[in-house]
Amino acid sequence: MAAIGIDKATKIFGRTAALKGVSLDIRDGEFMVLLGPSGCGKTTLLRCVAGLEQVDAGRVRIGDRDVTDLAPRDRNIAMVFQSYAVFPHMTVAGNIGFGLRMRRVPRPDIQQRVRQGAELLGLVSFLDRYPAQLSGGQRQRVAVARALVMDAPVLLMDEPLSNLDALLRLQARADLKRLHKEVKRTTIYVTHDQVEAMSMGDRIAVMRDGAIEQIGAPMEIYDNPASQFVGGFIGSPPMNFLRGAVRDGGFAGDGFSVPLSRPRGEQGRELLLGVRAEHIVIGGGGIPAKVLVVEPLGSHALVTAVVGKTAVKVQAPVDVAVKPDQAISLRFDESRVRWMDAGSGTALPN
Numbered sequence: 338m339a340a341i342g343i344d345k346a347t348k349i350f351g352r353t354a355a356l357k358g359v360s361l362d363i364r365d366g367e368f369m370v371l372l373g374p375s376g377c378g379k380t381t382l383l384r385c386v387a388g389l390e391q392v393d394a395g396r397v398r399i400g401d402r403d404v405t406d407l408a409p410r411d412r413n414i415a416m417v418f419q420s421y422a423v424f425p426h427m428t429v430a431g432n433i434g435f436g437l438r439m440r441r442v443p444r445p446d447i448q449q450r451v452r453q454g455a456e457l458l459g460l461v462s463f464l465d466r467y468p469a470q471l472s473g474g475q476r477q478r479v480a481v482a483r484a485l486v487m488d489a490p491v492l493l494m495d496e497p498l499s500n501l502d503a504l505l506r507l508q509a510r511a512d513l514k515r516l517h518k519e520v521k522r523t524t525i526y527v528t529h530d531q532v533e534a535m536s537m538g539d540r541i542a543v544m545r546d547g548a549i550e551q552i553g554a555p556m557e558i559y560d561n562p563a564s565q566f567v568g569g570f571i572g573s574p575p576m577n578f579l580r581g582a583v584r585d586g587g588f589a590g591d592g593f594s595v596p597l598s599r600p601r602g603e604q605g606r607e608l609l610l611g612v613r614a615e616h617i618v619i620g621g622g623g624i625p626a627k628v629l630v631v632e633p634l635g636s637h638a639l640v641t642a643v644v645g646k647t648a649v650k651v652q653a654p655v656d657v658a659v660k661p662d663q664a665i666s667l668r669f670d671e672s673r674v675r676w677m678d679a680g681s682g683t684a685l686p687n
């Protein structure tokens with residue numbers, strides 16, 4: 338078992354700063370998710386932990402060892418790559434057991450662990466097939482199984498489920514989570530799927546442009562985003578933002594004015610009011626809005642309305658009786674509203 342410590346890791350490719358002094362401490366046995374948009378540096382950070390990239394500055398620790406200058410094979414990690422590679426000339430069983438054979442694990446042990454890995458990922462009936470006889474999703478599962486059967490204390494996974502169809506992905510997500518609960522290996526899991534991040538992570542590190550914007554437990558990040566970027570990235574739909582300024586006892590912007598029991602900041606300060614779709618109710622004499630679209634989603638309806646010129650998404654009961662162009666009013670649950678500085682997008686303290 339091993340904690341991971343990343344201390345001010347910097348990585349520059351030509352003129353691109355892929356990592357700008359990233360620090361991140363991952364506890365022993367923790368499932369840490371790296372989440373962020375394409376190009377923000379997730380894969381680069383993972384590869385720096387694995388030793389496949391050298392950091393230009395900063396240190397990487399695994400357990401009580403500083404591994405910054407160690408080769409990948411000396412870091413005792415198992416990794417599933419984003420562009421996973423399986424060996425075309427080996428069967429599924431051969432692929433899953435590959436790392437174990439390299440380690441000279443005794444044959445019966447290999448067979449047993451290959452079997453377990455295959456069971457975990459639903460590959461038992463494919464053990465004798467070659468990769469060319471598998472779908473892309475099945476191949477990807479082979480790559481995950483191959484990493485899982487290694488007993489490395491650290492498991493690094495770079496978007497391992499991205500090639501699976503929606504249903505399999507849901508299943509594999511639950512399986513990986515269960516597996517992690519059982520073996521408690523320290524895991525760094527990269528994804529740009531925020532639902533996956535929320536459901537799997539003990540904690541999530543939200544990355545943006547080579548830096549970490551926020552680290553926290555999923556619900557902490559969801560409820561208390563540190564910035565407009567995080568609030569807009571986590572959650573489906575993303576957090577709503579209304580721009581306005583503090584006015585006598587309230588908050589007013591284009592086409593709305595919200596009275597507040599606890600006004601924020603000094604008079605005239607420009608702020609963003611951040612509120613989640615489920616913390617808005619339609620009706621009851623709030624701020625005026627006009628319905629744009631109503632989307633029935635089975636368990637609830639998503640109503641998009643405009644306040645001034647800003648579109649606001651509201652989670653409503655599935656039988657909500659509103660229709661496009663209808664004038665409605667919206668009320669925000671004041672205790673759930675988050676305030677951000679309008680210039681920097683940084684959240685104000687609660």
Ligand SMILES: Nc1ncnc2c1ncn2[C@@H]1O[C@H](COP(=O)(O)OP(=O)(O)OP(=O)(O)O)[C@@H](O)[C@H]1O
Pocket residue numbers: 350351353354355373374375376377378379380381382419529
């Ligand atoms: N070998 C490389 N040479 C030059 N630039 C690179 C290299 N690898 C990554 N980059 C750049 O570094 C930045 C971070 O890339 P990285 O692959 O870490 O992003 P990512 O968050 O994994 O994105 P994605 O979600 O698309 O996989 C990008 O701007 C990318 O173009």
Ligand SMILES: [Mg+2]
Pocket residue numbers: 379380381419495
């Ligand atoms: Mg990547």
